[in-house]
Amino acid sequence: MKPLRDAVERFDIEEFSSEFVEINKDRGADLVADCPFCNGHNKLYISKTKRLVHCFKCSSEMCSSEWNGKADLVKWIMLCKGWKRGQAVQHILKSAGIFRKFNYVPEERDISLPRGAIKIVGNCGPDHPCRMFLRSRGLEHKIHDWYMCPLGSGDFQGRIIMPVKYMGRTTGWEAKSFCGQKPKSLSNYLPSTIYSTDLWDRSRKYAVIVEGIFDAETICCNAISIMGSDLSYEKFAHILAIKDWDVDTLIWMLDGDACNKQMKIILEWASMFFSNKFVKLPSYDDPNSMGSIESWNRIHAAESVECMYDQLTVKGKHHASYS
Numbered sequence: 001m002k003p004l005r006d007a008v009e010r011f012d013i014e015e016f017s018s019e020f021v022e023i024n025k026d027r028g029a030d031l032v033a034d035c036p037f038c039n040g041h042n043k044l045y046i047s048k049t050k051r052l053v054h055c056f057k058c059s060s061e062m063c064s065s066e067w068n069g070k071a072d073l074v075k076w077i078m079l080c081k082g083w084k085r086g087q088a089v090q091h092i093l094k095s096a097g098i099f100r101k102f103n104y105v106p107e108e109r110d111i112s113l114p115r116g117a118i119k120i121v122g123n124c125g126p127d128h129p130c131r132m133f134l135r136s137r138g139l140e141h142k143i144h145d146w147y148m149c150p151l152g153s154g155d156f157q158g159r160i161i162m163p164v165k166y167m168g169r170t171t172g173w174e175a176k177s178f179c180g181q182k183p184k185s186l187s188n189y190l191p192s193t194i195y196s197t198d199l200w201d202r203s204r205k206y207a208v209i210v211e212g213i214f215d216a217e218t219i220c221c222n223a224i225s226i227m228g229s230d231l232s233y234e235k236f237a238h239i240l241a242i243k244d245w246d247v248d249t250l251i252w253m254l255d256g257d258a259c260n261k262q263m264k265i266i267l268e269w270a271s272m273f274f275s276n277k278f279v280k281l282p283s284y285d286d287p288n289s290m291g292s293i294e295s296w297n298r299i300h301a302a303e304s305v306e307c308m309y310d311q312l313t314v315k316g317k318h319h320a321s322y323s
Helices: 002-010 013-017 056-061 073-081 085-095 129-136 140-144 213-219 233-243 256-273 292-300 305-312
Strands: 023-026 030-033 044-047 052-055 070-072 147-149 159-166 169-177 185-189 206-210 223-225 249-252 275-278
Touching: 002 085, 013 030, 013 044, 013 073, 052 056, 052 073, 070 073, 073 085, 085 256, 129 140, 129 159, 206 213, 213 223, 213 292, 233 256, 249 256, 256 275
Parallel strands: 206 223, 206 249, 249 275
Antiparallel strands: 023 030, 030 044, 044 052, 052 070, 147 159, 159 169, 169 185
């Protein structure tokens, strides 16, 4: 979390704290104030060098689960502002001029679907190969949202067309073969593109990160596909933008090879903004192949990022295999 650590070291905790508490004394390295939680006179100490806050009265009385008398800078900002962790981190990074790398600005473009694409619903009966393929993958409910190109309709014949939308606009698509055409998948979307299911619901408190669109739709609720096994700054910034700070936990549900590739990114980027958990998957399994019920069983058994990292690390060296 080096970007956050650097930003914390540069953050002016004195200026920020003075907006919420009255500074009574300045002892050089420490500021002394009345505690806003217990009203203890000169009980609150704010360290300018360590960026830590400590109330000696609250810590001895264990005031509450959220505020036990001690806080680092992130928690202190969360308490003062009433923010979630992501908002506090954003504030710290912005103050240091670091947050710009995580800003997501979608390109102004709309993507047309492939020529010959038609709606599945109303054009494909229950016994059509397209419907049968989706049924075998547990995704027949998507016939109302997805398209297909019939056999003999051109370059994309025999493929299901899955639009990718952002803010109501079609920004890309992926085409998957249902009749054995090669290659199995074709696509047209920006490198920063992700596919989300229902994260516009502001009540969502967590998101499940998976690789493919089929995986996301198998999970259905709270899912984000990173459209492959690679996670870039741009894709991660897009995740931040789409959640609008409502989601505070990410559950990573990637196969072994992909998880190994993303471990450094998860530890350095995602841990700044979210609590992170892992669903352990063998390299040959994914949510769509397991099905919805088994996927959710594994989601409920997800382990913390620290636990998974301990399993992946031996004497300071990273394992090559996750499965």
